[in-house]
Amino acid sequence: MDFSSKLLENAVNEVSQLPGIGKRTALRLVLHLLKQPVEQTQLLSQSLLQLRESINFCKNCHNISDTEVCEICANPNRDESLICVVEDLRDVMAIENTSQYRGHYHVLGGKISPMDGIGPGDLSISSLVEKVKKGTVSELIFALSSTMEGDTTNFYIYKQIEGCNVTTTTIARGISVGDELEYADEVTLGRSILHRIPFESSLKNS
């Protein structure tokens, strides 16, 4: 693209570095900012810079937090012997939205993915293993995406804590609530038949 302004070109180049945003979208966004009051751009860049420069992670669960220990870990009403292993903050938010979970979390910060150059050392796995080896954890719930990378990560952690006195579970896979059977894929439908549950327990939390 041939821009008439170097400043504009720089801004478009930087914005198009963001995932899923190409040059055209970047240009649209930047031109939008130009039509808005200068304060909006100031607030936008300040908030991004502030977040990036003073970002803090909970020293317990590695979730993003402004305080040393996040709200969830600091809450005495939550069961700290129950740990849900998730990929990132978005999964914590999704599970919190269900209001069905009262334990702690452990945010890995990603999944083991050799293709993207992410090994176990890049994730906060060692601190999780340490926590489990201390013996205060009774159950570890794996709640990673059901992909090859997610399964690999689950299995890696499972191997690391072998022999520890801890129950490991994984969230149920099955047909989504409200879904029609005929449109479900075979793997999911197959699993949901294999791991069927007593009818009485399906009545509990609905």
Added chain:
Amino acid sequence: MDFSSKLLENAVNEVSQLPGIGKRTALRLVLHLLKQPVEQTQLLSQSLLQLRESINFCKNCHNISDTEVCEICANPNRDESLICVVEDLRDVMAIENTSQYRGHYHVLGGKISPMDGIGPGDLSISSLVEKVKKGTVSELIFALSSTMEGDTTNFYIYKQIEGCNVTTTTIARGISVGDELEYADEVTLGRSILHRIPFESSLKNS
């Protein structure tokens, strides 16, 4: 959405002010920045701030430009008696990419749109009318989008310069090159039949 961090919430709120970006996408973008080196966020916010604070428009055609007069207006090889009226920079870039136009531009900065509260006073129409009234312009090409707002703006400008010694033209509407007739809408197809051109001239620029 319930964020664990105030800084994160601020950043997501600011990013989601951009057009076409909701809270979820904003969160995805912000979390991406957190995984990148801090320099990327610094460059991003600096470039946006710099652009917004020191943005400059060509005093002749109102296009975005780092210099007082933009490259196109400053180019002595371009015909300044030919003015193409466009909405914004993107249209200039699109027309420049065709390499078929050697005149000047006039960037209006939008279209007359009462629904969005944009009247003729918000656009750079008066300077265009002034330019035409000086008598140095021989042809005015309307190249606005073919929407109600575009047509209104064309007509408004047309009325303003009535009586001036200037030819007004509009870019041709018709079937896109490579398109199949059966999928074209009736209005476009109808216009392309009404405004048919001699076969010889269609051979020239292909």
